Amino acid sequence: MSDAPVVDELTPPDRTLMGPGPSDVHPRVLRAMSTPLVGHLDPSFVEIMNEVQELLRYAFRTDNRWTIPISGTGSASMEAAIGNLVEPGDTMLVPTNGYFGGRMQSMAERAGGEVVHVDAPWGEPLDPADVEAAFDEHQPDVFGFVHAETSTGVRQPNVPELTRIAHEHDAYVIADAVTSLGGVELRVDEWGVDVAYSGPQKCLSCPPGASPLTLNDRAMDKVLSREERVRSWYLDLSLLEGYWGDDRAYHHTAPITNVYALREALRLIAEEGIEARWDRHRRVAGALKAGVEAMGLEMNAPDEYWLPSLNAVRVPDGADDGAIIGYLLDEYDLEIAGGLGDLAGEIFRIGCMGHSARPKNVTYLLSSLGDALGAQGADVDADAALPAMTERLAD
Amino acid sequence: MSDAPVVDELTPPDRTLMGPGPSDVHPRVLRAMSTPLVGHLDPSFVEIMNEVQELLRYAFRTDNRWTIPISGTGSASMEAAIGNLVEPGDTMLVPTNGYFGGRMQSMAERAGGEVVHVDAPWGEPLDPADVEAAFDEHQPDVFGFVHAETSTGVRQPNVPELTRIAHEHDAYVIADAVTSLGGVELRVDEWGVDVAYSGPQKCLSCPPGASPLTLNDRAMDKVLSREERVRSWYLDLSLLEGYWGDDRAYHHTAPITNVYALREALRLIAEEGIEARWDRHRRVAGALKAGVEAMGLEMNAPDEYWLPSLNAVRVPDGADDGAIIGYLLDEYDLEIAGGLGDLAGEIFRIGCMGHSARPKNVTYLLSSLGDALGAQGADVDADAALPAMTERLAD
Numbered sequence: 001m002s003d004a005p006v007v008d009e010l011t012p013p014d015r016t017l018m019g020p021g022p023s024d025v026h027p028r029v030l031r032a033m034s035t036p037l038v039g040h041l042d043p044s045f046v047e048i049m050n051e052v053q054e055l056l057r058y059a060f061r062t063d064n065r066w067t068i069p070i071s072g073t074g075s076a077s078m079e080a081a082i083g084n085l086v087e088p089g090d091t092m093l094v095p096t097n098g099y100f101g102g103r104m105q106s107m108a109e110r111a112g113g114e115v116v117h118v119d120a121p122w123g124e125p126l127d128p129a130d131v132e133a134a135f136d137e138h139q140p141d142v143f144g145f146v147h148a149e150t151s152t153g154v155r156q157p158n159v160p161e162l163t164r165i166a167h168e169h170d171a172y173v174i175a176d177a178v179t180s181l182g183g184v185e186l187r188v189d190e191w192g193v194d195v196a197y198s199g200p201q202k203c204l205s206c207p208p209g210a211s212p213l214t215l216n217d218r219a220m221d222k223v224l225s226r227e228e229r230v231r232s233w234y235l236d237l238s239l240l241e242g243y244w245g246d247d248r249a250y251h252h253t254a255p256i257t258n259v260y261a262l263r264e265a266l267r268l269i270a271e272e273g274i275e276a277r278w279d280r281h282r283r284v285a286g287a288l289k290a291g292v293e294a295m296g297l298e299m300n301a302p303d304e305y306w307l308p309s310l311n312a313v314r315v316p317d318g319a320d321d322g323a324i325i326g327y328l329l330d331e332y333d334l335e336i337a338g339g340l341g342d343l344a345g346e347i348f349r350i351g352c353m354g355h356s357a358r359p360k361n362v363t364y365l366l367s368s369l370g371d372a373l374g375a376q377g378a379d380v381d382a383d384a385a386l387p388a389m390t391e392r393l394a395d
Numbered sequence: 396m397s398d399a400p401v402v403d404e405l406t407p408p409d410r411t412l413m414g415p416g417p418s419d420v421h422p423r424v425l426r427a428m429s430t431p432l433v434g435h436l437d438p439s440f441v442e443i444m445n446e447v448q449e450l451l452r453y454a455f456r457t458d459n460r461w462t463i464p465i466s467g468t469g470s471a472s473m474e475a476a477i478g479n480l481v482e483p484g485d486t487m488l489v490p491t492n493g494y495f496g497g498r499m500q501s502m503a504e505r506a507g508g509e510v511v512h513v514d515a516p517w518g519e520p521l522d523p524a525d526v527e528a529a530f531d532e533h534q535p536d537v538f539g540f541v542h543a544e545t546s547t548g549v550r551q552p553n554v555p556e557l558t559r560i561a562h563e564h565d566a567y568v569i570a571d572a573v574t575s576l577g578g579v580e581l582r583v584d585e586w587g588v589d590v591a592y593s594g595p596q597k598c599l600s601c602p603p604g605a606s607p608l609t610l611n612d613r614a615m616d617k618v619l620s621r622e623e624r625v626r627s628w629y630l631d632l633s634l635l636e637g638y639w640g641d642d643r644a645y646h647h648t649a650p651i652t653n654v655y656a657l658r659e660a661l662r663l664i665a666e667e668g669i670e671a672r673w674d675r676h677r678r679v680a681g682a683l684k685a686g687v688e689a690m691g692l693e694m695n696a697p698d699e700y701w702l703p704s705l706n707a708v709r710v711p712d713g714a715d716d717g718a719i720i721g722y723l724l725d726e727y728d729l730e731i732a733g734g735l736g737d738l739a740g741e742i743f744r745i746g747c748m749g750h751s752a753r754p755k756n757v758t759y760l761l762s763s764l765g766d767a768l769g770a771q772g773a774d775v776d777a778d779a780a781l782p783a784m785t786e787r788l789a790d
Binding site for chain 1: 399402407412416417420430434437440443449467501505506602624626627646647650652653655659664666730735
């Protein structure tokens with residue numbers, strides 16, 4: 001048995017976070033995290049819970065009563081959505097066009113569901129005609145899709161069409177909004193999304209640990225009338241209903257500090273205005289995109305599916321993505337990421353989310369990336385990036 | 396759809412936390428939480444993960460390689476333990492002597508296990524003879540017990556005897572150490588505990604959100620040789636093994652800030668020394684106990700099972716526990732709690748954990764509680780509390 005370990009003061013490097021998340025956290029949110037705690041059943045915390053729910057509804061563009069933070073990171077809200085909606089015997093339709101469809105499949109199977117697929121290659125959105133065909137063939141009970149694919153930088157268009165198809169087949173729709181909530185247009189009620197989940201460390205620019213989830217009454221009715229209990233006690237919404245609903249009865253200890261932080265991050269959204277925030281992401285990420293394109297790099301997604309919050313940029317021929325990412329981290333304290341799965345080695349993933357979606361970050365990103373590519377021998381026109389960015393910002 | 400909600404600055408009341416958790420958080424831990432984030436795959440975060448694992452091993456008194464924080468609050472580490480160890484077809488033996496045995500049962504059933512009981516009334520520890528009899532009768536595969544029952548203020552003695560019985564029957568032992576880790580003597584390896592879990596917001600005095608779990612190789616071998624996948628993707632240790640093991644491969648985004656905080660809370664333990672910390676809890680909580688007894692109040696647990704971190708004090712005849720708890724909160728910004736389940740209305744639950752286990756907090760608690768009881772017409776000798784406390788502290 002070891003003696004007491006001697007561990008130094010916490011002094012992590014001062015990174016600029018332009019990867020797929022976490023994004024840079026706003027100083028006001030960091031400060032909220034150092035607030036002394038009240039108890040999770042304190043009347044003052046109940047008030048804070050109400051405020052967080054109201055702010056979350058605003059960000060999701062929903063009136064859903066069942067709008068809460070799940071006590072875990074984004075994958076916990078994802079599993080809460082799938083594990084509650086999918087019962088043994090249910091069939092869930094999931095997409096094949098990115099990393100997170102695969103995770104949906106694994107969660108649905110563990111919940112006791114059968115999984116069927118709607119096909120699309122990595123890097124492309126789902127085609128409504130393919131979704132319709134998959135519905136006709138499989139008659140799934142639940143349909144999951146990824147609104148903003150963090151693995152490919154693709155934004156799913158036509159969401160109202162997808163939900164219409166699902167509802168015509170009496171199915172429930174679960175949207176993965178991990179990389180869209182608070183950064184990319186998302187209208188839960190208007191678009192007919194039954195369930196949506198997200199993570200806080202993307203466009204909300206909040207440390208991970210309490211993750212947004214919203215369900216409409218139709219979906220919650222399905223959860224509350226399940227025959228078999230949800231397979232996770234921790235994520236069982238019929239139990240969480242006691243804590244986040246009218247009773248405020250003890251279920252588990254909420255991550256109090258993470259709820260404080262989420263409240264502050266959502267306050268920043270309310271102050272900015274959700275539509276203004278979507279515009280800012282489009283504008284600032286548009287400048288980032290103009291900059292990398294001016295350098296001679298290529299975006300992985302066509303413009304009509306471009307996801308402002310996550311820019312998938314093709315690695316230039318002959319360049320070593322790992323070396324470039326390492327150079328940016330070592331020389332510039334700047335985080336970006338490489339590709340996952342089918343796109344490993346093919347793309348850089350450059351986030352432009354929340355507090356990171358600022359000209360300051362984009363300027364730094366473009367200038368550092370230009371240097372890194374040059375240092376690694378890639379044939380790019382680094383000097384063209386900043387003028388193109390500035391011009392686009394001025395538009 | 397609502398307009399942007401107007402929500403004020405975060406200004407929760409400044410509570411003194413002497414309930415069943417959260418406890419008061421040390422200023423150094425609060426400060427760690429305002430540290431800007433690095434990515435969850437950043438090399439510097441990998442180093443922080445190593446340090447947290449080493450510090451957790453020290454606190455658990457274990458050499459277990461599989462010692463990690465689970466990305467959720469204490470109930471998540473509890474479900475990670477039970478949901479991974481218990482496979483469909485397994486039988487789990489759980490206790491009936493408090494609230495958390497019931498939660499173990501629900502989690503084991505959801506994992507597909509059969510549940511059998513070892514009986515003991517609320518407020519008493521398990522008798523090894525009863526455990527032995529339950530093993531002989533049911534031959535369970537997994538045995539869970541609660542080392543420190545937060546609902547009753549009872550400390551389970553004879554842990555090595557319980558684990559010996561279980562191992563003689565080839566079973567695995569899961570210990571609930573939520574309210575003991577870092578405050579009450581707990582020796583995972585020496586006592587033969589196969590799996591133990593805890594929460595950070597009790598004797599570690601850390602905000603909830605990343606929760607300690609340790610498994611020995613024998614238990615992890617069972618997890619890794621399961622026939623059916625764990626029913627939660629988020630809590631599947633065979634997947635988490637990729638992130639917290641040698642590969643450091645992406646599974647989910649860790650709650651980075653909560654890991655920072657846990658690191659600082661565990662550093663404080665290493666600096667104090669784990670045995671010195673157990674002594675402090677015994678000494679300071681002993682003074683609290685001497686104070687309430689001098690007032691004329693009665694402890695719910697006999698001295699030999701007394702749990703220093705959670706003092707269950709009988710509500711005096713005729714007193715209204717809710718009114719007293721409300722008075723303390725309103726007049727003194729002081730949190731204590733009432734009883735749960737079989738003990739609702741019968742006891743006060745007064746925590747003495749971590750940074751709250753200080754003479755300052757105990758003095759304030761005794762003086763405020765004396766006033767509150769008097770104000771509610773209870774017949775107590777409030778003036779006797781502080782001298783008795785001071786005398787005990789001087790011992």
